[in-house]
Amino acid sequence: KCQAAIQSWAELRGPAGERVGLLYDALCCRPFATALLAGIKTGAEWPTQRNGRFRLRPASALASYSLQELAALEPEALAVEQSNSSIAYARELILKCYRRLEPGEHPELELGWFLTERVRFEHVPALAGYIEYRSAQSAVWAIAVLHRYVCSRANAWSHTLASLSDYLRASCGSERADRGESGDPAPWRCAELLARSVREAMLLGVRVGQLHAALASARDDPAFRPEVFTDAEFRAWCVGLIGSIERAAELLAGRTELLPEADATADRLRQLARPAVERESARLAGTSLGRKSRCHGDLHLGQVLFTGEDFLVMDFEGEPARPLAERRAKCSVLKDVAGMVRSFDYAAAGALRQAA
Structure with a gap:
């Protein structure tokens, strides 16, 4: 069988x-x-x-x-x-x-x-x-x-990439029309596509904010109750950040076949990472560092489904290569926000490459 x-x-x-x-x-x-x-x-x-x-x-x-x-x-x-x-x-x-x-x-x-x-x-x-x-x-x-099972039109990554590509094509068509060439002569089409993308991004932001509020709502559950960041945790985070940057520099060094300036960029990362992190650490010392709570932990556009009208967040397993304890750890919800902003940046770069 x-x-x-x-x-x-x-x-x-x-x-x-x-x-x-x-x-x-x-x-x-x-x-x-x-x-x-x-x-x-x-x-x-x-x-x-x-x-x-x-x-x-x-x-x-x-x-x-x-x-x-x-x-x-x-x-x-x-x-x-x-x-x-x-x-x-x-x-x-x-x-x-x-x-x-x-x-x-x-x-x-x-x-x-x-x-x-x-x-x-x-x-x-x-x-x-x-x-x-x-x-x-x-x-x-x-x-x-x-x-x-969620019947979706696409994940948010594919949808965003397609929306940006539509906008770039419409924009190029309008430019050709301005020069008297064939193309879409309607500038309103570009404005319409851009406005739709902004509305959808705003809705996605609302859904992520609602997710964070839901995860922080159980004040009686130690696994979900928000906690204050301590100075010791912040110092440990800074040490980990420096280590991550230095490991990235090591991976970059020697890859001149892919990036001619790889070695120079890696050296600059090594030179700047520790002073920059230590400077910001000193600036924030003694200030309120906010709260940490449960969040998605690996949020990007590929972890969101688009139904055509709304967004659903999925895949809460965190980064599979990391230990469970690290994936379950409370952190700033800005980690999710930063991951999503980076994902939008990747989508914009991808759309530009496709249009080139």
Whole structure:
């Protein structure tokens, strides 16, 4: 039943070279994908040979589906993920399976449960369930998370890139018309496209602000309660910032085949980084450093879905290469804002490259 969907496999052979089985990705197998969904719906527990168990649990967004309805949803393994594996169930649900596992509370499950079940925040895909593994020693690994499928026009990155490209084409057409050449002679088209992009950016800013307010609303929960930045935390952050800049300089040095001025730029980064950070650190010493709270942690336009009328923020797992403790740490919400501003800058540069 699974053979047509399996892209690759490995033969398992015994001591004498005899074939004893096949090793393949079961997510491509329809019966297995359907069994996962049924297990989440029923709250199944699957024991392992090492005295651990897989715990499958539903959330309220799955309550409206019967087992028969779930069994009828056709699963499709998606090939667009880079750090995870995903299964879409007939544009109703989507299951993300983590490929990088680490024991501890997973931020995507933790934040998804909080936003969906506790504060009922509407501008994220609703959490529908999850799968975790508990060892015999009670250590917990997040294995997969299930969300309601969001029918979107595109992610915000693709949409923004397309909008900017439309504006650049319209602008070039207007310039050609001014010179008496063929093109769109209507300057109002440029103004219309620009105004639409500004409105959408403002709406996106509102949604991100509402997300931050929702995450900071549980004053009775230590995991979500905002806290004051301490001087010690600020000093540690400055040290980490200097280290990040110096590592970036090391990566840049010697790459003259890609950037002729790479070595000179790397040297300048090394010379300026520490004095600049220490100068700003001294300037801010003794001042109010604001509060830290839970935030998205890896926010950019690619982490937002555009429905055509609104935006939904997704992918709360943080940067997969970083430890769970770091991804769950409270920080300034300006980290999310800076990530989004940088993403808009990338989109503008990308649109200009396409138009060149």
